[in-house]
Amino acid sequence: MTEEINFILDSAKEAMVGSVAHLEKEFLNIRAGKASPQMLGGVFVDYYGSQTPLSQVANINAPDARTLTVTPWEKNMLHPIEKAIMIANLGLNPMNNGDNIIINIPALTEERRRDLVKQAKSEAEDAKIGIRNHRKDANSDIKKEEKDGTAEDICKKAEEDVQKLTDSFIKKIDELLAVKEAEIMKV
Numbered sequence: 001m002t003e004e005i006n007f008i009l010d011s012a013k014e015a016m017v018g019s020v021a022h023l024e025k026e027f028l029n030i031r032a033g034k035a036s037p038q039m040l041g042g043v044f045v046d047y048y049g050s051q052t053p054l055s056q057v058a059n060i061n062a063p064d065a066r067t068l069t070v071t072p073w074e075k076n077m078l079h080p081i082e083k084a085i086m087i088a089n090l091g092l093n094p095m096n097n098g099d100n101i102i103i104n105i106p107a108l109t110e111e112r113r114r115d116l117v118k119q120a121k122s123e124a125e126d127a128k129i130g131i132r133n134h135r136k137d138a139n140s141d142i143k144k145e146e147k148d149g150t151a152e153d154i155c156k157k158a159e160e161d162v163q164k165l166t167d168s169f170i171k172k173i174d175e176l177l178a179v180k181e182a183e184i185m186k187v
Contacts, residue, residue, distance in 0.1 A: 002145070002150055002154065004145050004150070005142065005145060005150065005154060005155070005158045008138050008141045008142055008145070008158065008162075009138070009158060009161055009162065009165070011138070012134050012135065012137070012138035012162055012165060013165055015130075015134040015137075016130075016131050016134050016165060016166070016169040017169075019127050019130040019131050019134065019169070020127065020169060020172055020173065020176070022127065022130075023123060023124060023126075023127035023173060023176060024176065026123045027120065027123065027176065027180050028041070029041060029042065030116055030119055030120055030123070030180065030184070034062075034065040034066075034105070035062040035064070035065055035066055035067055035068045035103075035105045036062055037055075037060040037061065037062055037068065039068065039090065039092075039105075040054050040055075040060055040068065040070070040085065040088075040090075041053075041054075041055070042088060043084050043085055043088045043090075044084060044088075045057050045058075045077065045080050045081050045084040046080050046083075046084065047077070047080070054070070054081065054084065054085075057072060057073060057074070057077055057081065058070045058071055058072040058073060058077065058081055059071045059073070065105075066104060066105050066107075067102060067103065067104055067105065068092075068102070068103040068105065069100050069101070069102055069103075070085075070094070070100060070101040070102075070103070071099070071100040071101075072100070072101075078096055078098075078100075078101065079096070081094075081101055082094045082096050082101055085101070085103070091106075092105070108184075113184050113185055116184045117181050117184050117185065120177060120180045120181060120184065121177065121181075124173050124174070124176070124177040127173050128170055128173055131166055131169045131170055131173070132166065134166075135162055135163070135165075135166040138162045139159055139162055142155050142158045142159055142162070143155070145158075
């Protein structure tokens with residue numbers, strides 16, 4: 001195969017790996033009933049006028065499966081952190097005890113579990129769409145190479161390779177979704 005075709009295949013694979021990595025990151029944000037510091041990953045605190053990730057102004061721990069503790073590095077950050085958690089609309093109710101913030105994670109109801117599964121399926125579908133878009137881009141680049149004089153059989157083989165890549169990444173997304181679904185539905 002030509003160098004250009006190899007570059008197209010490598011680029012497509014890299015983009016697809018990125019889509020799967022993004023999906024895994026999104027799945028971390030979907031909580032499955034047990035407390036995890038990643039649940040507060042999207043919380044930003046007003047730290048002296050600039051929006052700062054919570055993890056950069058406080059220590060976040062999960063002492064047990066139903067509790068998160070947030071210990072700010074500066075005492076005067078307790079109220080801004082509490083406010084930021086409320087604003088983040090995560091369905092969590094922070095309690096300030098003067099030293100740190102304690103968040104009790106409510107048990108998931110059956111309806112909430114179904115909603116989380118729907119959210120996970122939606123994220124997985126978005127990732128699949130991304131994979132298919134990367135396939136389309138790679139195939140159009142291969143077509144350009146064919147017009148520029150690359151042999152037709154080489155281009156057909158490259159398109160088959162792109163399809164194999166696509167199929168393997170779609171399968172990986174389905175596997176990740178099945179694991180996440182089982183995790184969410186496990187009581």
